[in-house]
Amino acid sequence: MIPGPTPVPEKVLQALSKHPIGHRSKEFQELVESTTKNLQWLHQTQNDVLTITGSGTAAMEAGIINTLSKGDKVICGENGKFGERWVKVAKTFGLDVIKIDSEWGTPLNPEEFKKILEEDKQKAIKAVILTHSETSTGVINDLETISSYIREHNTALSIVDCVTSLGACNVPVDEWQLDVVASGSQKGYMIPPGLSFIAMSQKAWEATEKSDLPKFYLNLKSYKKSLVSNSNPYTPAVNLVFALDEALNMMREEGLKNIFSRHNKHKLAMSNAVKALNLKLFADEKCLSPSITAIKTEGMDAEEFRKTIRNKFDILLAGGQDHLKGRIFRVGHLGYVNDRDIITVISAISNSLLDLGKITVQEAGEALVVASKFLETK
Ligand SMILES: Cc1ncc(COP(=O)(O)O)c(C=O)c1O
Structure with a gap:
């Protein structure tokens, strides 16, 4: 009863135990096609949802390094361990971080986001980065309201950690117009650790054209290019994708x-x-x-x-x-x-x-x- 790795259903364990197949095979491409469709269903989005071999933090880092540039001003919400992680990743890549924090155990105040975003007449703020469900404290932040203020700003991207909210509560990515949404397999997905997921809006893809932060394995443009042919740029964790397919089918069945x-x-x-x-x-x-x-x-x-x-x-x-x-x-x-x-x-x-x-x-x-x-x- 820990918040991840979470229990894995028998059917998913059986899927994991299959012999791996070639990741360039037609069979695997069919799997990528169906898991991608089901991931879009889970995220309630028409946006691209990419699968990365790596834990949730890989998707968080990918969200930052693909859409932002050195010195960019960003707001980071911090009210727990994973908000702190966002600040660390942002600072590691030389972003200029404005921190909005609140005591651990209390939620971030959406009005503080609104105030700073409204005062930003020069549109210097390039992203608002936060954690939806803060696993370290058991707090859920009001992402719906905060994302509405980000939309009013009209320039900043929303970059959100939904690692312990996706597959547990409503995260309608299109309705809330979330730009970058990161999650990880060992949570609501009911599969072991090792895969992470990142949903990218059109606006987020446009931002990738300007981003100058260094990236290679986590360059999402390579993933997008491969996805056109239901493929991957590198060898993915094939057996975890078997498990993902089974788990997403179970989720669709439950609704x-x-x-x-x-x-x-x-x-x-x-x-x-x-x-x-x-x-x-x-x-x-x-x-x-x-x-x-x-x-x-x-x-x-x-x-x-x-x-x-x-x-x-x-x-x-x-x-x-x-x-x-x-x-x-x-x-x-x-x-x-x-x-x-x-x-x-x-x-x-x-x-x-x-x-x-x-x-x-x-x-x-x-x-x-x-x-x-x-x-x-x-
Ligand atoms: C809210 C939240 N964000 C990010 C992470 C980091 O994920 P990972 O450990 O898979 O890199 C976790 C993992 O516990 C988490 O709960």
């Missing part, structure tokens, strides 16, 4: 609406059960990520608590990162997760709290009653 509502009810079951157990949510309750619930452990070492749950129940929970280590634990409910998993993890947490004398039997029972109520919702 976007059902996938989103499953994640939403798991989020509600988890967060409300946590409150029934007298624990506090780390993230602001108005902006809980559909994929991860971060829980404070006041008066208790979160690392010890995680260890107990792992040893006693064989359930792996995620810890806090950086200054949050020992202070919070995180429950991932992203991808191939069902109601039974949620009930089981809540029971394991309750049982461990009971052992520690932190809650009563009645409170443990109440948490399950509350969770079951949310799990029954459609």
Whole structure:
């Protein structure tokens, strides 16, 4: 129950175990054609969606180095570990970063983006870069509103990390006119780590013509050129593409609406059960990520608590990162997760709290009653 790598369905594991085929074969081209179509469906877009062999950070870096130039002014939203990563990547490539931050556990304020974008009369800001679902804190940022302000600016590109939001909640790329959207295979896609995806708008492709940052393996123009013939510029992780095909077919079968509502009810079951157990949510309750619930452990070492749950129940929970280590634990409910998993993890947490004398039997029972109520919702 960590927010990635997430559980992998049996069918997908079987697809992984097939013998690899030639990546220039007709059979593989057919696979690229069908996965690309399904990726566009998942992103709700007509834009190109490219598959890169590399983890999510490869897609994040590709988004920056293909659309921007040295010294470009960009806004980076930062309210957690992955927002910090954006700032690091941007600075590594010599971009001039204006940081909009907020305390970890709270969302970015869209009005701060609006103000800076409105004041930019010279249109010096070339991109607004942010994380949609901040995995380190369990916060979801208001991408819909922020992207509407980016559109009003009319020049800046939106470059967004949707690594733990895509395949968990609504990310309508065309409707919100998102220019660059990065995601990774080991999350909502339900396949192992190793592939990342990047959706590129027409405006983003136009920006590639001016971009002067160094790139070779991650030069997206090569990927676009190959995609015309359903191919890849280099040898892709063929078996992960087998798995991707299977996973996307499963997602199509379930349907976007059902996938989103499953994640939403798991989020509600988890967060409300946590409150029934007298624990506090780390993230602001108005902006809980559909994929991860971060829980404070006041008066208790979160690392010890995680260890107990792992040893006693064989359930792996995620810890806090950086200054949050020992202070919070995180429950991932992203991808191939069902109601039974949620009930089981809540029971394991309750049982461990009971052992520690932190809650009563009645409170443990109440948490399950509350969770079951949310799990029954459609
Ligand atoms: C929000 C977010 N962004 C980016 C990444 C980085 O992805 P990767 O570790 O696949 O490079 C992760 C991975 O946990 C993530 O959760």
